[in-house]
Amino acid sequence: MKIVDAHIHCCFDYEPFKETAALAGHENTREHLELAFMQSNVVHAIVMGNMSVEPSKNIYPEKMSYCVGLDSRGFEGEHEDYYLGMVEENLKLKKCVGIKIYPGYSPYYVNDRIYAPYYDLAAKYDKPVAIHTGAVAMPSGKLKYSHPIRIDDIAVDFPKTRFVMCHFGNPFLQEAAAVAEKNSNVSIDLSGLLEENFDIDDYFDKNRYYVALLKCWINYFGDYKRIMYGSDWPIVNIEKYIEFIRRIIPEKHHEEVFYKNAVEIYGLEI
Numbered sequence: 214m215k216i217v218d219a220h221i222h223c224c225f226d227y228e229p230f231k232e233t234a235a236l237a238g239h240e241n242t243r244e245h246l247e248l249a250f251m252q253s254n255v256v257h258a259i260v261m262g263n264m265s266v267e268p269s270k271n272i273y274p275e276k277m278s279y280c281v282g283l284d285s286r287g288f289e290g291e292h293e294d295y296y297l298g299m300v301e302e303n304l305k306l307k308k309c310v311g312i313k314i315y316p317g318y319s320p321y322y323v324n325d326r327i328y329a330p331y332y333d334l335a336a337k338y339d340k341p342v343a344i345h346t347g348a349v350a351m352p353s354g355k356l357k358y359s360h361p362i363r364i365d366d367i368a369v370d371f372p373k374t375r376f377v378m379c380h381f382g383n384p385f386l387q388e389a390a391a392v393a394e395k396n397s398n399v400s401i402d403l404s405g406l407l408e409e410n411f412d413i414d415d416y417f418d419k420n421r422y423y424v425a426l427l428k429c430w431i432n433y434f435g436d437y438k439r440i441m442y443g444s445d446w447p448i449v450n451i452e453k454y455i456e457f458i459r460r461i462i463p464e465k466h467h468e469e470v471f472y473k474n475a476v477e478i479y480g481l482e483i
Contacts, residue, residue: 214254214467214468214471214472215254215256215471215472216253216254216255216256216442216455216471216472217255217256217257217258217259217441217442217471217472217475217476217481217483218250218255218257218258218259218442218443218444218446218451219258219259219377219402219404219441219442219443219474219475219478219479220259220261220343220379220402220404220405220441220443220444220445221258221259221260221261221277221443221444221445221446221447222260222261222263222445222446222447223246223258223260223273223274223277223446224264225241225242225243227241227264230447233447233448234446234447236408236409236410237408237409237410237446237447237448237449237450237451238409238410238450239446239447239450239451241447243274246446246447247274249451249452250276250451252452253451253452253455255451256276256483257276257277257278257475257481257483258276258277258278258446259277259278259279259280259310259311259443259475259479259481260273260277260278260279260280261279261280261282261313261343261379262279262280262281262282262313263282263284263313263315264282266281266282266283266296266299266300266303267299268299268302268303268306268309271303271308271309273308276483278308278309278310278479278481279308279309279310280309280310280311280312280313280343281299281300281303281304281309281311281312281313282312282313282314282315283296283300283312283313283314283315283319283331284315284318284319297330297331297334300312300331300334301334301338304334304335304337304338304340305338307482309340310340310341310479310480310481311335311340311341311342311343311377311479312331312334312335312340312341312342312343313342313343313344313345314328314331314342314343314344314345315345316344316345316346316358316359317345317346317347317349317354317355317356317358317359318345318349318351318354318359319358320355320358321358322357322358322363323344323358323363323364323366323367324363324366324367324370328367329371332367332371332374333371333374335374335375336371336373336374336375339375339480340375340479340480341374341375341376341377341400341478341479342374342375342376342377343376343377343379343402344364344376344377344378344379345359345379345380346359346360346361346364346378346379346380346381346382346383346385346389347359347360347361347380347381347382347383347384347385347389348380348383348384360382360385360388361378361382361385361388361389361392362385362388362391362392364376364378364392364396364399365391365392365395365396368392368395368396368398368399369396371398372398373398374398375398375399375400375478376396376398376399376400377399377400377401377402377441377478378392378393378399378400378401378402379401379402379404379405379443380402380403380404380405380406380445381401381402381403381406381427381430381431383405383406386426386427386430387430389401389430390430390431390433390434391433393434393436393439394433394434394435394436397439399439400439400440400441400474400478401434401439401440401441402440402441402442402443403440403441403442403443403458403461403470404442404443404444404445405443405444405445405448405449406427406457407449407454407457408448408449409448409449409450410449410450410453411450411453413453413456413457413460416457417460424461427461428461431461431462437462437463437466437469437470437474438469438474438477439474439478440462440466440469440470440474441470441474441475441478442455442458442470442471442475455471458470458471
């Protein structure tokens with residue numbers, strides 16, 4: 214089965230990723246990532262950018278597309294027009310398949326006015342806005358901004374914009390499922406639910422109650438055409454994470470979740 218990884222981070226010269234990848238049983242190098250993808254039949258990946266809005270700096274390997282990433286640098290003051298212009302230049306490119314925003318790391322709710330121009334740009338180019346939701350990796354992050362419930366506001370207020378709820382709002386699964394079920398312009402990716410390397414059978418045994426909740430709320434959402442596999446590389450072992458998602462998703466929906474949906478939602482030409 215061919216797989217599209219709909220959520221990775223890719224910066225081979227970023228030193229902290231070296232240790233993160235090692236904890237997952239990987240190396241943070243292009244060669245190692247390409248080998249890991251080949252071994253798991255990952256034929257394409259979508260990079261969630263968070264380093265630069267300049268198109269010339271968003272250069273990734275051939276079998277990768279990207280979402281141009283935003284943080285708080287571009288939202289206010291004299292730089293706002295520059296960032297809007299740079300984001301639009303990215304969206305004009307075929308390789309750029311969307312926008313990524315980072316509430317929780319940026320101190321703004323998703324329905325803050327600062328995001329509105331970017332949502333309009335995404336609708337103009339018919340490319341989705343991927344949104345970090347749920348837990349944050351740093352103690353300085355604030356969960357009130359990354360809680361998935363506020364995506365309901367923007368899904369209603371920007372009906373022509375498509376949104377992707379990254380990480381399924383984990384651990385706020387109930388609210389995430391309610392928002393996605395209600396709003397047809399909201400999809401989810403299942404990236405980043407686990408971290409590092411792990412024993413798959415041992416994990417399912419020790420965390421069976423969490424696994425049951427995850428399955429419950431995915432089933433409540435119920436629209437398997439709006440669910441995508443993603444790993445959140447380099448934080449997790451790719452081979453084992455694919456097996457984890459295989460066990461979470463009913464087998465009859467594997468081709469959709471692991472491949473077809475990402476192609477459709479992100480408009481991939483692969």
